[in-house]
Amino acid sequence: MKNYDSVRHVKGESLFIDDLSIPSSALFGAVYASPIAHGKILSISLEEAKASEGVVAVFTQSDIPGVNQIGGIIHDEKLLASEYVHFIGEPIAFITAKTQSQARLAAKKVKVEFEKLEVITDPKDAFRKGSLIVNDPKIYINGNVDEVWDKCDLIVEDTVELGGQEHLYLETQSSISYPTEGGGLKIISSTQNPTAIQRTAASVLNISANQIESEVSRLGGGFGGKEDQATAWACLTALAAYKLKKPVKLILSRQDDMRMTGKRHPYTSDYKIGFSGEGKILAYEVTYYQNAGAAADLSLPILDRTLAHCTNSYFIPNVKATGWCCKTNLPPNTAFRGFGGPQGMFVIESAIHKASKLLGIEPHLIQALNLFKEGDEFPYGQKIENGKSQECWQRIFEKYDIDAVKRDLETFNSNNKLFKKGYALMPICFGISFTHTMLNQASALVHVYSDGSVGISTGAIEMGQGVNMKIRQIAANIFNVNLSRIKSETTNTTRNANTSATAASSGADLNGNAASIACNAILKRLINFFAEKNNIEDINSVEIRNEKLFVNGADFNYSWNDLVLNAYHNRINLSEHSFYATPDIYFDTKTNKGKPFAYHVYGTSLFISKVDCLRGTYEIESVKIIHDIGQSINKVIDRSQAEGALVQGIGWVTLEEIIYNSDGRLLTDNLSTYKVPDINFTPKDIEIEFLENSYNKPGPMNSKAIGEPPFMYGIGAYFAIRNAVESFNGRKEMKYEAPLTPERVLMNLYNNK
Ligand code: MTE
Ligand code: LUZ
Ligand code: MOS
Numbered sequence: 001m002k003n004y005d006s007v008r009h010v011k012g013e014s015l016f017i018d019d020l021s022i023p024s025s026a027l028f029g030a031v032y033a034s035p036i037a038h039g040k041i042l043s044i045s046l047e048e049a050k051a052s053e054g055v056v057a058v059f060t061q062s063d064i065p066g067v068n069q070i071g072g073i074i075h076d077e078k079l080l081a082s083e084y085v086h087f088i089g090e091p092i093a094f095i096t097a098k099t100q101s102q103a104r105l106a107a108k109k110v111k112v113e114f115e116k117l118e119v120i121t122d123p124k125d126a127f128r129k130g131s132l133i134v135n136d137p138k139i140y141i142n143g144n145v146d147e148v149w150d151k152c153d154l155i156v157e158d159t160v161e162l163g164g165q166e167h168l169y170l171e172t173q174s175s176i177s178y179p180t181e182g183g184g185l186k187i188i189s190s191t192q193n194p195t196a197i198q199r200t201a202a203s204v205l206n207i208s209a210n211q212i213e214s215e216v217s218r219l220g221g222g223f224g225g226k227e228d229q230a231t232a233w234a235c236l237t238a239l240a241a242y243k244l245k246k247p248v249k250l251i252l253s254r255q256d257d258m259r260m261t262g263k264r265h266p267y268t269s270d271y272k273i274g275f276s277g278e279g280k281i282l283a284y285e286v287t288y289y290q291n292a293g294a295a296a297d298l299s300l301p302i303l304d305r306t307l308a309h310c311t312n313s314y315f316i317p318n319v320k321a322t323g324w325c326c327k328t329n330l331p332p333n334t335a336f337r338g339f340g341g342p343q344g345m346f347v348i349e350s351a352i353h354k355a356s357k358l359l360g361i362e363p364h365l366i367q368a369l370n371l372f373k374e375g376d377e378f379p380y381g382q383k384i385e386n387g388k389s390q391e392c393w394q395r396i397f398e399k400y401d402i403d404a405v406k407r408d409l410e411t412f413n414s415n416n417k418l419f420k421k422g423y424a425l426m427p428i429c430f431g432i433s434f435t436h437t438m439l440n441q442a443s444a445l446v447h448v449y450s451d452g453s454v455g456i457s458t459g460a461i462e463m464g465q466g467v468n469m470k471i472r473q474i475a476a477n478i479f480n481v482n483l484s485r486i487k488s489e490t491t492n493t494t495r496n497a498n499t500s501a502t503a504a505s506s507g508a509d510l511n512g513n514a515a516s517i518a519c520n521a522i523l524k525r526l527i528n529f530f531a532e533k534n535n536i537e538d539i540n541s542v543e544i545r546n547e548k549l550f551v552n553g554a555d556f557n558y559s560w561n562d563l564v565l566n567a568y569h570n571r572i573n574l575s576e577h578s579f580y581a582t583p584d585i586y587f588d589t590k591t592n593k594g595k596p597f598a599y600h601v602y603g604t605s606l607f608i609s610k611v612d613c614l615r616g617t618y619e620i621e622s623v624k625i626i627h628d629i630g631q632s633i634n635k636v637i638d639r640s641q642a643e644g645a646l647v648q649g650i651g652w653v654t655l656e657e658i659i660y661n662s663d664g665r666l667l668t669d670n671l672s673t674y675k676v677p678d679i680n681f682t683p684k685d686i687e688i689e690f691l692e693n694s695y696n697k698p699g700p701m702n703s704k705a706i707g708e709p710p711f712m713y714g715i716g717a718y719f720a721i722r723n724a725v726e727s728f729n730g731r732k733e734m735k736y737e738a739p740l741t742p743e744r745v746l747m748n749l750y751n752n753k
Helices: 004-011 047-051 100-107 123-128 194-205 231-244 254-260 299-308 341-359 363-370 389-399 402-415 467-479 507-533 560-569 635-653 709-728 742-749
Strands: 027-033 039-045 055-059 091-097 111-116 138-142 154-162 174-180 184-189 212-216 248-251 267-275 281-293 318-327 419-432 441-448 454-458 486-488 542-545 548-551 554-559 575-581 586-588 593-595 599-612 618-627 685-690 736-738
Touching: 027 100, 027 231, 027 254, 039 091, 047 055, 047 100, 055 100, 055 231, 091 100, 091 231, 123 267, 123 281, 123 318, 138 299, 154 341, 174 231, 184 194, 184 231, 194 212, 194 231, 231 248, 267 341, 281 299, 281 341, 299 318, 299 341, 341 363, 341 419, 341 635, 341 709, 341 736, 363 419, 389 419, 389 599, 389 618, 402 419, 402 599, 419 709, 441 507, 454 467, 454 507, 467 486, 467 507, 507 542, 507 560, 507 575, 548 560, 554 560, 599 709, 618 635, 618 709, 635 685, 635 709, 709 742
Parallel strands: 027 248, 154 736, 184 212, 281 318, 454 486, 618 685
Antiparallel strands: 027 091, 039 111, 055 091, 138 318, 154 267, 174 184, 174 248, 267 281, 419 599, 441 454, 441 575, 542 548, 548 554, 586 593, 599 618
16 A cells, blocks of 8 residues: 655655746746834835846736735735835745846845834733734633632632744745736645635736636645645745746745744733632633734634633633734744644643642642543533543553552652653543634545546645545545555646635545545446446445455456446446535534534543753653544554654644744744754654544544644643653742743753742
8 A cells, every 4th residue: 555655755756846847938036025023115126136137027016916915814914015014024025037046136135115113022912002913802601700710719820821833844835837828827836725826816916716727736744834824925926927927936945934934823821710629620711812923814713723622621611711813023823733722722731730739639630530521512512422532531541550650750750869750641632624614615526537547636735644645545445446546636726626725634534525425426327337237236236346346245257447448438427526515513603602523533642751950951751642533544644643743742842942032033043043853852652542443424434633633742741841840849930831942941940939
């Protein structure tokens, strides 16, 4: 069973955008972006840039034939700045030249005069000053917190600070636009959302959508960073190609990509939580100040997911969660694996952790006491159905003797002065479906060719997560033919229209279900044809097994190839275009209640950390996970997705620190200053067990989505490290603040306040 993407990646054969051969007439683009975070543009001088060697044209907002607007949800983001700039890295001019280096050199020669305006980088500061993306907060309510504070034995209040995260996909934002006959365009770009490119470019150029063909073969990673933010770069090449009638290519340098694009949202969150003496959570009130950056982008749906996941895996009868979408002068922050969920979950885990000290009950006992049970209600009104929180939790205790782990760590800690170990348990629960119900739709186009080979087109974007392989497996399973017969085609808006982004972990679910509908329709026609031809009355007696036809269990001596070729000769339709929309989901955005998710993914993890208390450095010694994947379509892919997400999650709460100065300038704008986990930092011991006997009707072949949920296990690393630090220095009042970098660990180890 070959996943040809991985084989080609290893051989270096996979074509990314910068690898595509381009005609000799092609031009190269570079972006001149705002050097200040907030200001009024007084004048723009392009003469020097235009006169620079090799330059063909320089475009500014006045060259846009249609609407200068790329905001997908709220129209608050210009393709090219006009009067004002709102963040460092906001595109102002687009330069095209004969070579890439000529374009980049010329971009440095654009001169702009600004009147500087006040710069805001902190979300609470923005909130205080009334700088908001939308004026009203989002509020999710269950029960009534105000009625129960009096009944609580313990009330804890605190603030949690969470940092952002750089996507660091291997392939930077890239696109090539080709003019086509009749004034149209073909745009190849590194996007998770080709339809957004098509729609936005059409509106920017003032042409109709059918004039634009938007295509993607694969991405060198997306992680959410190309769900909304691939659009600007594709539209810039589209604009130039449309105007110049020449292909135009733009590849952002790593540093430009890091400076110009948004990241995971930093949050400041204030909470108040009330407990009974035994550790039952009675009420939870939380306010999130989301740092949206300078434009809405996907911040509002991201805030929805923060609110939806604000109680993580716990049932809390009284919840009031408020989210403010705060406007700052940073690049618009955007989707990133987990999509606001991680931020919501971190805060409740912090609240439990803090309370555990005051209650004198260990965090995992509080976690266990409040864990979801069947029928419990989420703050958005959906009930737990087929929940697996309890099972995953029980299984991890059954498999690993947590009391023994605890004893071992205590012994280790009392025997070692300069090394301390800590452990933490981290359960997860993540809703699967786009929270915006409308987006939960997909289509597939399946062709069976007369030689028996199959081509499948869907809206799914392959970005390393293996969605193509899964869809091929789904098709091979339905037709009962070899996987090698099934090819997944590029993603292209002329074959699949009105697609949703490949996001929300639902790429394989939505597109896999659509593909399965199309394959079943073709299979049914083939079987009907065969039965009719051979005078078989009961079509249920016919089946394909391993490329051969069987009737009533007996080999008919007739192959898949015979079947397909014969059907073709008899004018049977061997193609199908299908559509899938997730059934039974709805959400009322006025009350924030409904059933937004088709299902949930559950799991539990156990972390053990070791901190070097002289240096402040640390390692995660081991991570043990019990994860509910339903019936895995491909265990190798699912395991690697879980491992990758886990390590990315650990990175978010440990090493990865994004620093902007007060002028809104990104200081960590390359890999010498921004640290991501490497193979040496990756836990040496990662054990992942997929929960047995879990079946998931809404998922193809009873599977569950895998892409994002395991990211949130990573939060456990923070608490495991923190617990080790606290056992070195018990007197310390340590802030709940991530990332917990080695520098921060060191400060906390020796701060005796
Ligand atoms: N895995 C790899 N290798 N590269 C990626 O960019 N993106 C993640 C996840 N796994 C990503 C990845 C994110 S953010 C999502 S939403 C899902 O993959 C999307 O794919 P799926 O819906 O097919 O799971
Ligand atoms: N994108 C989106 C997402 O538009 N809506 C979502 O609910 C979502 N969830 C996770 C990741 N991306
Ligand atoms: Mo993933 S954040 O939904 O692209």
